Amino acid sequence: MATLKITKRHHKHLNNPFPSTPRSLPFIQGSLLFNSQTVPSNKIFSVGKDFQLLWSTKNGGNVSIYHHSQPTKALWSTIPGQAFVSAALCETEVEESRGSFAINDRNVYLVCDHQTIEDIRVINEPDHHFDHSNDHDLSSGNLGLNQISDLKDTQFPVLLITGWLLSNGRKKRHQESGFYKDIQFETRGPLTCARYRVLFDQKNNNQIGFQVRTGPPNFEFQQRISPTPLGRYHRLRRKLGKIRKRKLGWCRFFTRSRGFVAVSSSSEENMEMRATELTEFNRVCITYSSEGNERFYGFGEQFSHMDFKGKRVPILVQEQGIGRGDQPITFAANLVSYRAGGDWSTTYAPSPFYITSKMRSLYLEGYDYSVFDLTRHDRVQIQIQSNSVQGRILNGNSPSELIEHFTETIGRPPELPNWIISGAVVGMQGGTEAVRRVCDELKDHKVPVSAFWLQDWVGQRETMIGSQLWWNWEVDTMRYHGWQQLVKDLSAKNIKVMTYCNPCLAPVFFFSKELMALPFTLSSHKTKPKEKSFEEAKKLDILVKDKHGEPYMVPNTAFDVGMMDLTHPHTAGWFKQVLQEMVDDGVKGWMADFGEGLPADATLYSGEDPLSAHNRYPELWAQINREFVEEWKTHCVGEEREDPEEALVFFMRAGFRDSPKWGMLFWEGDQMVSWQANDGIKSAVVGLLSSGLSGYAFNHSDIGGYCAVNLPFINYQRSEELLMRWMELNAFTTVFRTHEGNKPSCNSQFYSNHKTLSHFARCAKLYKAWYSYRIQLVKEAARKGLPVCRHLFLHYPNDRNVHSLSYQQFLIGTEILVVPVLDKGKKNVKAYFPEGDACSWQHIWSGKLFKEQGSEAWVEAPVGYPAVFIKAGSTVGETFVENLRNFGIL
Numbered sequence: 045m046a047t048l049k050i051t052k053r054h055h056k057h058l059n060n061p062f063p064s065t066p067r068s069l070p071f072i073q074g075s076l077l078f079n080s081q082t083v084p085s086n087k088i089f090s091v092g093k094d095f096q097l098l099w100s101t102k103n104g105g106n107v108s109i110y111h112h113s114q115p116t117k118a119l120w121s122t123i124p125g126q127a128f129v130s131a132a133l134c135e136t137e138v139e140e141s142r143g144s145f146a147i148n149d150r151n152v153y154l155v156c157d158h159q160t161i162e163d164i165r166v167i168n169e170p171d172h173h174f175d176h177s178n179d180h181d182l183s184s185g186n187l188g189l190n191q192i193s194d195l196k197d198t199q200f201p202v203l204l205i206t207g208w209l210l211s212n213g214r215k216k217r218h219q220e221s222g223f224y225k226d227i228q229f230e231t232r233g234p235l236t237c238a239r240y241r242v243l244f245d246q247k248n249n250n251q252i253g254f255q256v257r258t259g260p261p262n263f264e265f266q267q268r269i270s271p272t273p274l275g276r277y278h279r280l281r282r283k284l285g286k287i288r289k290r291k292l293g294w295c296r297f298f299t300r301s302r303g304f305v306a307v308s309s310s311s312e313e314n315m316e317m318r319a320t321e322l323t324e325f326n327r328v329c330i331t332y333s334s335e336g337n338e339r340f341y342g343f344g345e346q347f348s349h350m351d352f353k354g355k356r357v358p359i360l361v362q363e364q365g366i367g368r369g370d371q372p373i374t375f376a377a378n379l380v381s382y383r384a385g386g387d388w389s390t391t392y393a394p395s396p397f398y399i400t401s402k403m404r405s406l407y408l409e410g411y412d413y414s415v416f417d418l419t420r421h422d423r424v425q426i427q428i429q430s431n432s433v434q435g436r437i438l439n440g441n442s443p444s445e446l447i448e449h450f451t452e453t454i455g456r457p458p459e460l461p462n463w464i465i466s467g468a469v470v471g472m473q474g475g476t477e478a479v480r481r482v483c484d485e486l487k488d489h490k491v492p493v494s495a496f497w498l499q500d501w502v503g504q505r506e507t508m509i510g511s512q513l514w515w516n517w518e519v520d521t522m523r524y525h526g527w528q529q530l531v532k533d534l535s536a537k538n539i540k541v542m543t544y545c546n547p548c549l550a551p552v553f554f555f556s557k558e559l560m561a562l563p564f565t566l567s568s569h570k571t572k573p574k575e576k577s578f579e580e581a582k583k584l585d586i587l588v589k590d591k592h593g594e595p596y597m598v599p600n601t602a603f604d605v606g607m608m609d610l611t612h613p614h615t616a617g618w619f620k621q622v623l624q625e626m627v628d629d630g631v632k633g634w635m636a637d638f639g640e641g642l643p644a645d646a647t648l649y650s651g652e653d654p655l656s657a658h659n660r661y662p663e664l665w666a667q668i669n670r671e672f673v674e675e676w677k678t679h680c681v682g683e684e685r686e687d688p689e690e691a692l693v694f695f696m697r698a699g700f701r702d703s704p705k706w707g708m709l710f711w712e713g714d715q716m717v718s719w720q721a722n723d724g725i726k727s728a729v730v731g732l733l734s735s736g737l738s739g740y741a742f743n744h745s746d747i748g749g750y751c752a753v754n755l756p757f758i759n760y761q762r763s764e765e766l767l768m769r770w771m772e773l774n775a776f777t778t779v780f781r782t783h784e785g786n787k788p789s790c791n792s793q794f795y796s797n798h799k800t801l802s803h804f805a806r807c808a809k810l811y812k813a814w815y816s817y818r819i820q821l822v823k824e825a826a827r828k829g830l831p832v833c834r835h836l837f838l839h840y841p842n843d844r845n846v847h848s849l850s851y852q853q854f855l856i857g858t859e860i861l862v863v864p865v866l867d868k869g870k871k872n873v874k875a876y877f878p879e880g881d882a883c884s885w886q887h888i889w890s891g892k893l894f895k896e897q898g899s900e901a902w903v904e905a906p907v908g909y910p911a912v913f914i915k916a917g918s919t920v921g922e923t924f925v926e927n928l929r930n931f932g933i934l
Contacts, residue, residue: 099164129256335422347730349850361698363390714751743777762792858915
């Protein structure tokens with residue numbers, strides 16, 4: 045039975061400017077039953093040496109997980125009398141357009157929402173007390189240890205819960221308001237069931253793993269279930285069956301003796317499905333308790349919110365969108381390109397991980413699409429697009445401790461080379477002469493410069509939407525004539541050169557004597573071929589394929605590109621040679637762009653599900669780049685190998701859970717050149733802080749934003765004031781890097797006039813002034829996974845006022861507090877001084893002390909004097925202020 049539909053909308057010219065929210069399976073809840081003959085009434089079970097599971101039959105039965113160090117604090121608990129595992133079979137539609145994706149759950153064929161517990165068993169050894177003679181495949185209903193993965197790293201004993209998932213005739217309202225209001229499910233005919241098992245096993249001192257797996261639906265199961273819960277279940281079913289049937293809202297399904305009917309209000313078509321076609325579930329749901337005032341943080345790089353309580357959070361890598369709800373730009377973007385505007389949840393780098401204000405933390409392993417439903421005040425439901433799921437529950441006493449335990453497993457970034465955090469990274473375009481001219485201007489203004497980032501090193505093409513890069517990863521010797529000499533000259537001034545690449549290749553037309561006579565323009569064709577070109581990649585068969593076995597040509601703005609198949613064993617070596625050629629010319633770093641657009645119907649060399657591989661693709665992309673950096677270092681000899689000033693670095697925007705392990709540095713992608721909250725300067729702060737709570741220790745944004753729009757009625761251009769305030773903001777991030785934006789001529793630039801150049805010099809010195817502390821924080825991040833820029837929740841979790849903060853202010857480490865100006869025309873800000881430290885905060889410009897904890901104060905912040913505070917008496921703060929004096933800006 046086909047349950048996946050792919051809808052392509054790349055080339056649709058006019059679209060709904062207000063697209064509906066993608067539909068997910070409604071919140072599922074059912075009853076929990078247990079077999080009193082085989083399950084004890086109340087018992088504590090050991091899991092590994094540090095965890096325990098408490099089973100209680102009170103109020104219908106529930107499970108709680110504890111760590112021995114905190115025997116009164118439940119790390120994870122189910123809801124008494126409520127099912128904590130359920131499963132469903134849905135039809136899924138993926139709508140795709142130029143890197144934007146919407147996953148809709150359409151027809152619901154089957155829901156098994158009630159759960160029985162037949163057995164809770166402690167297993168002390170891999171093969172101890174387990175009869176493999178009865179352990180067949182899933183269709184037999186037996187889910188044994190040979191079905192359980194990753195036991196090789198397990199600390200025994202482990203705990204196994206087994207039982208049945210059951211469907212039932214019922215009617216239930218799933219949501220109080222919105223699209224899902226009055227969604228109901230109804231079943232009739234024979235009961236449907238499926239076997240399940242839940243395994244808990246200790247992974248390390250502070251992590252307990254969980255695995256949930258379901259068997260296939262079974263329509264002839266009465267003899268399989270023990271009599272006690274079956275009798276109770278029949279009584280429950282008869283009681284619910286007396287409820288009068290009502291009209292269905294979104295979908296209805298029935299179980300019948302000969303199969304299923306699914307009815308969708310969008311199609312009004314009956315779809316007859318034979319029971320034999322229902323081979324396995326494609327949704328697993330895990331439901332557990334939450335407190336009403338519990339705040340949820342993390343979920344990767346999120347741009348609109350810090351706290352996600354009350355929201356449904358989809359975990360899917362994709363374009364962040366243009367506007368993301370800010371108007372009128374979102375309206376215009378959606379109208380021109382399907383869902384291009386995005387919404388509050390769209391992001392390049394999500395992660396199925398969170399930390400709560402109650403010091404609870406959980407993350408999912410694997411790469412399946414998932415939704416964290418936090419809309420209920422007393423419970424959480426995770427819906428996973430699979431028939432199984434693995435994850436981990438973390439123990440910790442503070443947010444910093446939980447981040448440290450999380451990154452201990454997923455990985456942490458290496459220390460950044462000192463050169464990239466020592467001064468400004470100047471984003472430039474225009475060719476050799478332009479770079480030399482701006483370099484001289486920066487020298488005249490005494491700007492500390494660490495690198496020139498030249499994204500147009502490959503040259504530019506003119507398209508219907510403006511100037512865009514050639515995507516064939518060779519230097520354009522016409523635009524950058526004397527390329528190697530330019531790199532050497534900048535290096536002599538202790539300025540590195542950085543470039544640009546991504547995992548895509550564009551077909552390129554080249555000039556020949558015959559073509560010269562044709563009416564082509566220079567901007568549409570290149571003058572010489574490149575060895576590492578689209579054609580070579582196609583010949584080597586290392587491009588992602590479509591369903592016909594041909595290179596998948598993925599639409600990207602004004603032209604189509606082929607994507608490298610990162611699962612192919614030859615791709616990494618081929619692309620590393622591209623990087624090697626760059627580095628041989630003296631390049632020391634690059635932007636590793638994209639990684640979020642793998643099509644949902646692609647065919648990969650590995651044969652894996654492309655929808656699951658979609659979330660893994662950016663990690664593979666980061667891994668190839670990181671491997672090259674490490675291999676290059678091992679091949680260096682002598683002083684070059686030991687000199688940190690010669691180390692390579694790359695930065696990227698797309699990511700997933702384990703990206704902090706492979707990526708060296710991240711940036712936040714393409715914000716609008718605006719003051720707005722969802723996709724402007726404010727969102728850059730939220731993205732910085734949310735990613736920091738999710739393991740992305742090193743992150744930053746383009747100074748001034750990226751996306752400008754110059755239309756008759758919709759105009760977004762980077763103003764001088766916005767540029768200057770963004771400079772002040774990014775003077776307190778890991779990397780201080782400029783970008784001209786997608787329309788340089790429309791935007792104010794740092795080199796536009798004397799005023800902008802002087803302010804750029806001032807902010808670069810402000811950034812340079814805390815360089816020694818930045819080095820300390822970079823080392824700490826590599827050692828513990830803690831971010832350089834921190835939400836106040838990280839160090840003041842018990843201060844309730846901190847939980848309401850999003851973009852208003854943030855910490856640099858523990859010693860510097862920044863309150864940026866993020867609104868047009870504002871010259872003062874309201875600073876909050878948190879509870880929990882017996883210290884005063886000192887304003888760096890006036891020297892004024894703010895001693896009262898938990899207090900607010902309005903502080904003057906004219907352009908050039910951002911509101912920045914240091915801890916009074918701090919050595920870090922004193923060094924920072926002294927450096928400001930030495931630079932002549934204090």
